[in-house]
Amino acid sequence: YARLLGRPVFHVPTPAECGGVPDPYALLETVRRVRAEGGDPRLLVLSVADDPTATVAPPEVLHEAVEAAAAEGLHLISDETWRDTLHAPQDTVLVSPAEMLPDRVTVVSDLAGALLPSGWPAAVARLPDTATGDDLHARVLDVLTALDARVAAPVATAAAFALTEPEPVTARVESAVRLHARVAAAVHAAVVAVGGLALPPRAGRHVYADLGPLREPLAARGVGDAQDLEDLLTARLGMPAPGGHRFGDDLGALRVRLCTGPLLGGTDAQRTECLTSPSPLELPHVERALIHLRSVLDDLRDDAQRREPPR
Structure with missing residues (x-):
C-alpha cells in the first residue's frame, strides 16, 4: 500500500522467536542508516499477533522494539487483526504497543479477521487521544472521503453489533x-x-x-x-x-x-x-x-x- 502511494518502504528483520515485530537493534540500524542517506522514516508498522507467521510477540521482545521506535521518534501502526484469535490464551501473553506507548500508537484491525465473515469488508482504527491524534484523525477522514471509502450499510450494522461483543x-x-x-x-x-x-x-x-x-x-x-x-x-x-x-x-x-x-x-x-x-x-x-x-x-x-x- 505504501508503494502504491509512492512512499518508500524499509524492511527490518524480525527476531528468531516471532514475526511481526522488528529486531530492536536491526530497527535502530535501519532507521539511522536511512536517515544518513537522506531518508525520513516516520512510521513503524508491526503486528503482535502476526500474519503470516501465526506467532505472538513475547512482551519483552515487543517492549524492546517499542522503546527503540520511541527513541527514534517513530509513530507506530499496530495491526491487531488477529489478537482475538489466540490458540491458547492461558499460555500466551499478548500485549499491545498501545499499552506501552498510548500517545504514539494507532491500532488498526480488519474485523473480518475474527468478528465478521471474510466477504464482509470492514476495518477500524483507534487513534491516540491527543492533539496529534485528533489531527491524524481529521486527515484520515479527509482521505477516506476523497476515496469515497464507505462501508456498506448492512456490513456497518453487523460490524457495530459485533464490536459490542455480544454473547x-x-x-x-x-x-x-x-x-x-x-x-x-x-x-x-x-x-x-x-x-x-x-x-x-x-x-x-x-x-x-x-x-x-x-x-x-x-x-x-x-x-x-x-x-x-x-x-x-x-x-x-x-x-x-x-x-x-x-x-x-x-x-x-x-x-x-x-x-x-x-x-x-x-x-x-x-x-x-x-x-x-x-x-x-x-x-x-x-x-x-x-x-x-x-x-x-x-x-x-x-x-x-x-x-x-x-x-
Whole structure:
C-alpha cells in the first residue's frame, strides 16, 4: 500500500522467536542508516499477533522494539487483526504497543479477521487521544472521503453489533478459534514431519512453512523460488498457497503460507459442521483434506529419499 502511494518502504528483520515485530537493534540500524542517506522514516508498522507467521510477540521482545521506535521518534501502526484469535490464551501473553506507548500508537484491525465473515469488508482504527491524534484523525477522514471509502450499510450494522461483543458473537469466535487452532496444529505437524521448518502457530488461521530443507527435490520439479513454490502447491493442494515473497521475504526463500480455512470444506454447511463437531478433524471432508495435504508434502520427502545415494 505504501508503494502504491509512492512512499518508500524499509524492511527490518524480525527476531528468531516471532514475526511481526522488528529486531530492536536491526530497527535502530535501519532507521539511522536511512536517515544518513537522506531518508525520513516516520512510521513503524508491526503486528503482535502476526500474519503470516501465526506467532505472538513475547512482551519483552515487543517492549524492546517499542522503546527503540520511541527513541527514534517513530509513530507506530499496530495491526491487531488477529489478537482475538489466540490458540491458547492461558499460555500466551499478548500485549499491545498501545499499552506501552498510548500517545504514539494507532491500532488498526480488519474485523473480518475474527468478528465478521471474510466477504464482509470492514476495518477500524483507534487513534491516540491527543492533539496529534485528533489531527491524524481529521486527515484520515479527509482521505477516506476523497476515496469515497464507505462501508456498506448492512456490513456497518453487523460490524457495530459485533464490536459490542455480544454473547452469540463471542461464543462463535471462541468456537472458531478452537477449530482453527486444531487444524493449524495438524498442518504444522505435517510440515515438520517432512523436514520443513515452521514456528508453532499461536494465533490466526495460518502456518508459515519454510521448505528450504527440501530445496533439492523442489529444484528437480522446477521450483527455484517462492513464486514457483506458490504455483506448485496451489496447483497440487487445490487451494491458495501464497509464497513468502508476498509478505516481504526474499523471493529466493522457499517459504509459503498455508491457510486452515480451505481445509474446513467448501460449503457453509461443511464449515458449520466443523464449528459444532466435538471432533472436527475426524469429519470425512476435513480428514480427506488433511490426508491430501500430507500426501502432497510426503511426495516431496519421498522424492528426496529416492535421490539419496545408497549407503
